[in-house]
Each structure stands twice: as structure tokens, then as C-alpha cells.
Amino acid sequence: MMLLEPKLTELISGCQSGKRKAQEMLYQLFASKMLGVCMRYATDKMEAEDMLQNGFIKVFSKIKDYRGEGAFEGWVRRIMVHAAIEYYRKNHKMMQLVEMSLAGTEQSVLAVATHSLEAKDLLAMIQTLPPGYRLVFNLYAIEGYAHKEIAEMLGISEGASKSQLSRARTILKETVVKAERVRYENFG
Incomplete structure (x- = not known):
């Protein structure tokens, strides 16, 4: 489902106002694409879904900070990447380092x-x-x-x-x- 820019702007505004319906619609719009981003960092789909949920919690808690500069999808994507890194840090004991x-x-x-x-x-x-x-x-x-x-x-x-x-x-x-x-x- 492709939204026109004014519709996306309405959704963002609704999310900034804390409207649950707008949050649900924004989630539906970006969830599958962002799950793909999370899958690249996860060991399995369940872990990716956890990363996705944590990422959207951050999106909705930080959406008031979004100023409309740059693509909104890129902004969401950066949050998802950082959520994946945070999840990784919390749930994986130690990175395998090569000397x-x-x-x-x-x-x-x-x-x-x-x-x-x-x-x-x-x-x-x-x-x-x-x-x-x-x-x-x-x-x-x-x-x-x-x-x-x-x-x-x-x-x-x-x-x-x-x-x-x-x-x-x-x-x-x-x-x-x-x-x-x-x-x-x-x-x-």
C-alpha cells in the first residue's frame, strides 16, 4: 500500500499527537520493510520480530523529534538499525573478534x-x-x-x-x- 506524501504527513502528525489509530496505520505501512532490515541483524525471525517491536516503540517515543528533514522512511530505518544493535548488545554475550x-x-x-x-x-x-x-x-x-x-x-x-x-x-x-x-x- 503506497501512501501519498500528504497522507504520510497526516499519519506522522497523528502519531506525534499520540493517536493510536495513526500509530497502527504507520506500523502497517512500514512493518514488513523494517522487518527485512531487522532480519539482516537477527539470528532468526523471532529475534527480528523482537527487534522490530523495540524499534517501533522507539519510533513512537521519538516521533515528536522528527522535523521532516530527509525521508521519513530513512529516519525509521536508522531507528531500526539502532534498535537491532541495542538488542544485539543485550542478548549476545560477546562478539567474535579476529586479531x-x-x-x-x-x-x-x-x-x-x-x-x-x-x-x-x-x-x-x-x-x-x-x-x-x-x-x-x-x-x-x-x-x-x-x-x-x-x-x-x-x-x-x-x-x-x-x-x-x-x-x-x-x-x-x-x-x-x-x-x-x-x-x-x-x-x-
Whole structure:
């Protein structure tokens, strides 16, 4: 369901006034797309749904701060990402960190033509990453944050962020190579 801008403005205004019906409609409008954002950070759908609920609680509690600058969907998305990070911090004991000295010794993986993989396949591969790697990979590669910003958000060093990303990329490349090899063997 696509809303015209004036209708979205009405919904935002209604939410800022605390109207439950407006909140419900805004939730219906953005929930499925934001669940997709949360799924990238979660280990399963139930965890993503928890992140989504926490995110919308924050959206509704902070909506009075929204000034109409930039896209509203982008504003909601940032809140969801931060809710996912907060959930991760509370519910996952410790990120798996790779020592910087080990990051440089990773084996090089041959470049693979990923054009044959669909987006859903790549997202599924990202989901298999260990939680710490997946978190940094999503923040850097998908959300576009810099290592300095990621380090600040997660309370880690920039070096740790870089090594997490490096290891995530290596694991993903290896996963893609294996998938392509299986595909070639089955259809080659």
C-alpha cells in the first residue's frame, strides 16, 4: 500500500499527537520493510520480530523529534538499525573478534561471479555469518556506516570493526565459491 506524501504527513502528525489509530496505520505501512532490515541483524525471525517491536516503540517515543528533514522512511530505518544493535548488545554475550595480526593472514579467495546468485541467496548467506561478523558487515556494506561510526556504536575499536568486516567477507566469499561449485557440479 503506497501512501501519498500528504497522507504520510497526516499519519506522522497523528502519531506525534499520540493517536493510536495513526500509530497502527504507520506500523502497517512500514512493518514488513523494517522487518527485512531487522532480519539482516537477527539470528532468526523471532529475534527480528523482537527487534522490530523495540524499534517501533522507539519510533513512537521519538516521533515528536522528527522535523521532516530527509525521508521519513530513512529516519525509521536508522531507528531500526539502532534498535537491532541495542538488542544485539543485550542478548549476545560477546562478539567474535579476529586479531588484526590474523586478519592479514587470511587466505585469498578467487573472485567469483555472483551475478548468478539471487539477492535472496546472498541475504541467506549473510544470515549464516556469526552474529558479530554479520552485525559489522550489515552496518558497513549495507547501511553504509564508516568503521569509526561502527566502532562508536558497538563500543569496539576501528581495528576490530575492520577485522570483523574482513573475516565476514572471507567467509562470504568461501560460501559463494562453495555454492557456485555445487551449482556447477549439479548443472555443469
